[in-house]
Amino acid sequence: MKKYIPIALLLIFAWAGSAHAQSNITVTRNEAQVDFPQSVTFQLELADASDVASVSLVYEVDKLSCLDANTAVPVPLNGNQAEWTWEMVRSGNPPPGATLRWHWQITDHQGNMTTTEEQSHTFVDDRFDWQTVTAPNIRLHWYEGENVGPILLDAAVAGLDQLQNEMGITLDSEVQLFIYGESDDMRDAVLYIQNWAGGVAFSDYNIILIGVPPRIAESWGVPTVRHELAHLVIGEFGRSCVGGSRPTWLDEGLAVYAEGEPKPIDPR
Numbered sequence: 597m598k599k600y601i602p603i604a605l606l607l608i609f610a611w612a613g614s615a616h617a618q619s620n621i622t623v624t625r626n627e628a629q630v631d632f633p634q635s636v637t638f639q640l641e642l643a644d645a646s647d648v649a650s651v652s653l654v655y656e657v658d659k660l661s662c663l664d665a666n667t668a669v670p671v672p673l674n675g676n677q678a679e680w681t682w683e684m685v686r687s688g689n690p691p692p693g694a695t696l697r698w699h700w701q702i703t704d705h706q707g708n709m710t711t712t713e714e715q716s717h718t719f720v721d722d723r724f725d726w727q728t729v730t731a732p733n734i735r736l737h738w739y740e741g742e743n744v745g746p747i748l749l750d751a752a753v754a755g756l757d758q759l760q761n762e763m764g765i766t767l768d769s770e771v772q773l774f775i776y777g778e779s780d781d782m783r784d785a786v787l788y789i790q791n792w793a794g795g796v797a798f799s800d801y802n803i804i805l806i807g808v809p810p811r812i813a814e815s816w817g818v819p820t821v822r823h824e825l826a827h828l829v830i831g832e833f834g835r836s837c838v839g840g841s842r843p844t845w846l847d848e849g850l851a852v853y854a855e856g857e858p859k860p861i862d863p864r
């Protein structure tokens with residue numbers, strides 16, 4: 597028994613030490629209420645806010661970006677609580693599958709700043725019961741039609757292989773595909789996107805959304821997955837932080853090429 601005592605003492609001192617360094621601010625609640633894709637309400641509650649001079653919320657959504665994209669918002673304290681709502685309806689929302697991270701900065705009257713532990717939330721379109729299939733660097737989510745997921749995962753794998761073998765373009769980080777049962781379901785998940793071509797690639801997030809009714813999974817879903825995946829991979833490959841972009845016709849041409857073997861034209 598005896599040999600455990602020093603360890604126990606050490607733990608107590610370590611705990612006391614960190615509590616001291618953090619000044620005397622105790623967070624009793626640090627949450628985000630997510631109403632996807634409309635809004636996120638961040639809520640902070642402190643045990644005692646009498647020594648607090650100001651509070652700021654810092655949040656960002658993980659994306660491949662050249663700029664440090666986090667946003668710091670000063671939030672007024674109301675008693676010992678602070679609350680701020682990010683209206684995604686106004687800014688446009690990140691796609692499902694994207695991850696939101698946030699922390700609070702709490703400054704006391706002596707100018708000492710306490711930073712809360714980072715919290716995170718992955719946006720989910722919870723109107724549907726998603727299933728997931730995976731391959732290296734690919735996660736594909738779908739909810740309608742038993743074989744739709746496996747068929748489209750095969751298409752994604754074949755598409756990536758072709759991009760790699762014929763164009764030497766590889767995907768650096770994992771891509772997620774969300775396959776909706778129809779385009780209308782998909783449209784409701786993303787605000788402010790127009791001119792749908794049935795699917796959309798969010799290259800900054802490595803996320804693709806496509807509406808694929810199960811009956812046309814093979815005939816239309818397969819080439820469309822390869823097409824949108826090509827947009828994303830080519831976009832990632834050509835990403836440049838000094839500006840400039842590829843001409844649209846080149847991007848589109850490569851994506852069409854990546855759909856695979858041309859299908860015979862239906863004579864009807």
Ligand SMILES: [Zn+2]
Nearest residue numbers: 823827848851
């Ligand atoms: Zn295209």
